[in-house]
Structures are given as structure tokens and as C-alpha cells.
Amino acid sequence: MTTAVLGGGISGLSAGYYLLRRFGKPLTIYEASPRVGGWIRSETHKDRGFLFESGPRTIRPVGLPGANTMEIVEQLNLPVRAIPRSHVAAKNRMLYAKGQVCMLPNSPMGLFGTKPPFSQPLYKAFIHDLLAKSTLAKHGDESIYSFAERRFGKEIADYAISPMICGICAGDAREISVRFLMDGLFEKEQKYGGVLKGLFYARYKEKNSTKPGIFAQEQTKMYLQSKQEKWAMYGMDGGLEQLPRALRKYLGENDVNVQLSNPCRNLTFSDNGVRLSLRDADLPVDHVISSLPAYRLAALVKQQHPSLSAQLLDIPYVDVVVVNIQFEGNNLLKQNGFGLLVPPCEQLPVLGVIFDSCCFDMDGNTILTVMMGGRWFDQWFSDQPSPKKLLDTALRYVRQILEIKEDPKFCRVHTHHKCIPQYTVGHKHRVANIRKYIKTYKLPLSLCGAAFDGVGINDVILSARRQVEALPQSFSHPT
Numbered sequence: 352m353t354t355a356v357l358g359g360g361i362s363g364l365s366a367g368y369y370l371l372r373r374f375g376k377p378l379t380i381y382e383a384s385p386r387v388g389g390w391i392r393s394e395t396h397k398d399r400g401f402l403f404e405s406g407p408r409t410i411r412p413v414g415l416p417g418a419n420t421m422e423i424v425e426q427l428n429l430p431v432r433a434i435p436r437s438h439v440a441a442k443n444r445m446l447y448a449k450g451q452v453c454m455l456p457n458s459p460m461g462l463f464g465t466k467p468p469f470s471q472p473l474y475k476a477f478i479h480d481l482l483a484k485s486t487l488a489k490h491g492d493e494s495i496y497s498f499a500e501r502r503f504g505k506e507i508a509d510y511a512i513s514p515m516i517c518g519i520c521a522g523d524a525r526e527i528s529v530r531f532l533m534d535g536l537f538e539k540e541q542k543y544g545g546v547l548k549g550l551f552y553a554r555y556k557e558k559n560s561t562k563p564g565i566f567a568q569e570q571t572k573m574y575l576q577s578k579q580e581k582w583a584m585y586g587m588d589g590g591l592e593q594l595p596r597a598l599r600k601y602l603g604e605n606d607v608n609v610q611l612s613n614p615c616r617n618l619t620f621s622d623n624g625v626r627l628s629l630r631d632a633d634l635p636v637d638h639v640i641s642s643l644p645a646y647r648l649a650a651l652v653k654q655q656h657p658s659l660s661a662q663l664l665d666i667p668y669v670d671v672v673v674v675n676i677q678f679e680g681n682n683l684l685k686q687n688g689f690g691l692l693v694p695p696c697e698q699l700p701v702l703g704v705i706f707d708s709c710c711f712d713m714d715g716n717t718i719l720t721v722m723m724g725g726r727w728f729d730q731w732f733s734d735q736p737s738p739k740k741l742l743d744t745a746l747r748y749v750r751q752i753l754e755i756k757e758d759p760k761f762c763r764v765h766t767h768h769k770c771i772p773q774y775t776v777g778h779k780h781r782v783a784n785i786r787k788y789i790k791t792y793k794l795p796l797s798l799c800g801a802a803f804d805g806v807g808i809n810d811v812i813l814s815a816r817r818q819v820e821a822l823p824q825s826f827s828h829p830t
């Protein structure tokens with residue numbers, strides 16, 4: 352059996368890794384750009400002791416998805432930089448709201464005081480949940496904003512949930528499905544009539560039911576260490592790009608062919624497999640695993656399967672401006688922490704600012720990353736501003752919000768077009784229909800990557816694993 356993986360981002364490389372582990376070769380990964388890693392990109396300035404991440408910077412070590420990623424990280428022997436839960440970057444998360452920087456509560460005691468931007472103690476949100484009537488959501492889904500507003504009140508929806516959605520997917524909580532982040536809570540609420548009630552009953556009912564571990568590797572050395580040392584998140588020496596680079600090296604050493612600058616332009620399915628139209632040739636293979644963004648895959652299948660293509664195009668994406676800034680001097684922030692988020696009701700172009708130099712040592716520099724646009728990109732940047740104008744906007748808000756008077760030494764501006772898929776209301780259903788179509792027409796195609804089963808690094812690696820594990824064992828038989 353010959354297999355091709357489309358896309359050399361972290362999901363495609365992971366698919367290659369799991370295919371190699373389960374079935375061996377032959378196996379080729381086709382990547383359109385001249386590098387692997389997709390949105391994971393680190394720019395190191397070793398001489399000056401700092402690095403810029405233009406995409407992700409930290410990975411969460413929790414749960415099955417976290418354990419799964421750590422298995423790969425451990426096998427590749429990558430040097431991780433752990434941030435324990437006691438670290439200031441894990442404890443301090445802020446909002447910029449109502450004209451001031453507000454620290455979010457980081458202990459149970461924080462639920463009892465009244466701290467801006469909230470007008471009442473947060474424990475009252477739980478009372479709201481206990482008293483609020485439950486309504487059955489239409490079609491088994493609703494926006495995460497409406498769920499939070501129904502259960503916990505408008506302030507929680509505006510100042511806790513909405514900025515969190517900006518931080519995770521640069522999206523609008525009023526459009527994003529509750530199932531994106533709160534699938535379990537939503538299910539419990541729908542079943543038991545309230546979130547707290549649901550949590551209570553579920554705990555009582557599930558007390559004696561042991562959940563089977565899906566993957567044995569939950570017990571890897573690194574996973575155990577992360578639990579023992581209470582890691583909240585981790586990054587990597589030299590930046591997160593070390594992960595796709597090391598994966599590519601490992602795959603290369605094991606005779607997996609990773610072809611760069613070789614985009615797939617079309618897929619033609621037949622009874623015998625699938626034909627890939629590549630840079631210089633058409634190539635028949637038995638099976639394709641696509642890790643491409645949904646809109647890219649849509650273009651490849653449009654000719655033969657316009658309806659599948661249309662369903663893929665129903666998954667929207669947003670653009671994000673990422674501005675990395677270096678200031679000399681490591682004490683420029685008034686308050687240390689992971690960073691701050693700006694709730695959309697503040698109506699600013701800034702989604703949030705990450706305090707990179709609070710997370711990791713940057714050798715005497717203050718390093719910040721400003722994220723802008725997202726779901727509101729067109730509203731603020733439809734006139735396609737120059738990088739200089741984008742930088743000026745980012746710096747204006749850094750000065751206003753963080754009161755940093757110094758001029759930056761070095762900056763980088765990236766406009767990432769269509770970089771984060773939006774799991775809008777109905778997403779789960781949409782993805783199920785896409786997979787059903789593939790099954791109905793017996794297309795030799797599996798889907799992984801950020802468009803389908805979660806947008807975090809852990810999610811896309813796990814989605815690759817699940818797609819490989821879903822292939823029949825007969826797959827390994829030579830044709």
C-alpha cells in the first residue's frame with residue numbers, strides 16, 4: 352500500500368510519524384512551502400539572547416492529548432522549558448477592560464471579592480447557574496457566549512468567555528460553538544438542568560466507573576515528571592519550531608520522504624486509489640491523509656466532489672496580525688504574567704498581548720507579542736495597511752495599555768491569512784457530515800489537522816494519530 356500525506360505542518364508530520372510506526376514504508380509527505388512546521392515558526396536571535404514566535408509558543412501538558420504529544424517530544428529528546436503552576440506566568444492572567452489592566456482571580460479566595468472589570472463577586476455566577484432555568488439548545492448546539500450568558504450571566508460571557516475565545520482561536524464567542532471548549536459542561540447542563548448540578552450528579556454517578564486509558568503512553572517519563580512537578584505549560588529551547596524540525600529529521604532518518612515545495616494541486620479518486628497532481632507529475636497512491644486547511648483541501652476535491660468541497664468551505668477561517676517586539680531591559684512591565692487579553696466589547700483592534708519574557712528567560716530583554724484582528728480583521732484592517740502601520744498600531748496600544756515609554760529595539764510584523772479555523776455553531780455536525788460523505792463514497796481519504804478535531808498543537812497531533820489508528824490493519828499488506 353502506498354500512502355501520501357498532504358501538508359508538512361505539525362499534524363501532517365505527526366501523521367507521517369504514526370504511519371511509519373504502524374505500517375512502515377513507503378510513505379511520502381508533500382508540503383507546498385519550502386519548510387516544514389506550518390504555523391509553527393520560531394525566529395531565534397541567539398547573539399542577543401531572545402526569540403520571537405510568530406505562531407504558537409506553549410503546549411499544555413494535560414490530559415490524553417497532552418500526554419500524547421509528550422510521547423513524541425520525549426522520543427525526539429527535545430529540550431523542554433517547563434512552566435510550573437506556581438510560576439508567575441501560570442498564575443497571572445490579565446484583561447484590559449474599562450480602561451485598566453485587571454488581574455483575573457487565581458485562587459478560590461478570588462471568587463469572593465469584587466474586582467474590576469466585574470461588578471460583583473464571581474461566586475454569584477455559580478448561584479446564577481443554580482437558579483437559572485435550563486433550555487434545550489436547538490440542534491444540540493449553541494454559541495459559547497449564549498451558553499455562558501444563560502448559565503453564569505452577561506458579565507462572565509463578556510469578560511471571561513469572550514476574551515478566552517479571542518486568546519484561543521481569535522474568534523467571536525457569539526459565533527463559536529459551545530462544543531469547541533465546553534462540550535462536557537454543555538452535555539451535563541442539557542442532561543441535568545445546570546452546570547453545577549450536572550457536575551455534581553456526574554461525579555456521583557461516575558464515581559465507580561473507571562475510564563479506560565486509550566493510549567498506554569500516558570505513563571511516559573516526561574508525562575509523569577510534568578504531573579509531579581505540576582507543569583502548567585511548556586515551550587522548547589530554541590522555540591517550538593524545534594518540534595517539527597526534529598520530527599522531519601526523524602522521518603528522514605527512517606526513509607520517509609518529505610518533499611518540500613511540492614504542493615498537491617488536485618486529487619482524482621478512482622476504484623484503485625487516488626491520483627495526486629503534483630509539481631512535476633501525476634502520482635497514483637492507495638490512500639491519502641490530508642492535514643491541509645479545509646479551504647485548501649476544498650480546492651483539490653472540487654472537480655470530482657463539488658459537494659464535499661462546499662462542505663469543507665463552510666469551515667471559516669480568520670486572519671491574525673502578529674507583532675513581535677523586543678525592548679532592551681527586562682523590567683519594563685509593571686505586572687508580570689502570561690499576558691493580557693482584550694474583551695471584544697472593548698472594541699479595540701488588539702486581541703491580546705503575550706509577555707514572552709515573563710514565560711521564558713530572554714537574557715535581559717522584554718519581549719512582547721501583540722495579536723490583532725482575528726474575527727474583526729476586516730473591520731480594522733480591510734484597507735490592507737502596510738507593516739509599518741500595523742507596527743504603529745501595535746506600539747500605540749502597548750504604550751497605552753502597558754505604559755511602556757521606551758522605544759523598541761527590534762520588531763517583526765506578520766499578517767497570517769486564514770490561519771485559524773473557526774469552530775462555529777454546528778461545527779461538530781459539519782465535520783461528521785464531511786466524514787460521512789468520505790465514507791459513503793468510499794474515498795481513500797483521511798482528514799486530520801486544525802480544521803476538524805481541535806485547533807491546539809496537542810489536538811492536531813492526536814487527530815493525526817486517531818486517523819492512522821482508524822485505518823484497517825490490512826493496510827500494511829503490500830499491493
Ligand SMILES: Cc1cc2nc3c(=O)[nH]c(=O)nc-3n(C[C@H](O)[C@H](O)[C@H](O)COP(=O)(O)OP(=O)(O)OC[C@H]3O[C@@H](n4cnc5c(N)ncnc54)[C@H](O)[C@@H]3O)c2cc1C
Pocket residue numbers: 357358359360361362363381382383384387388389390391405406407408409410411613614615616642643644647671673767770771799800801802806807808809811
Ligand atoms: C498565531 C497563532 C498562535 C497559536 N498559538 C498556539 C499555542 O500557543 N498553543 C497551541 O497549542 N496552538 C497554538 N496555535 C494553533 C496551532 O499552531 C495550529 O493549530 C497548528 O500548528 C496547526 O497545524 P496543522 O498541521 O494542522 O496545520 P498547518 O500548520 O496549517 O499546516 C498545514 C501545512 O499544509 C501546507 N499546505 C497547504 N496547502 C498545501 C497543498 N496544496 N499541498 C501540500 N501542502 C500544503 C501548508 O504550507 C502547511 O505547512 C496557534 C496558531 C496561530 C496561527
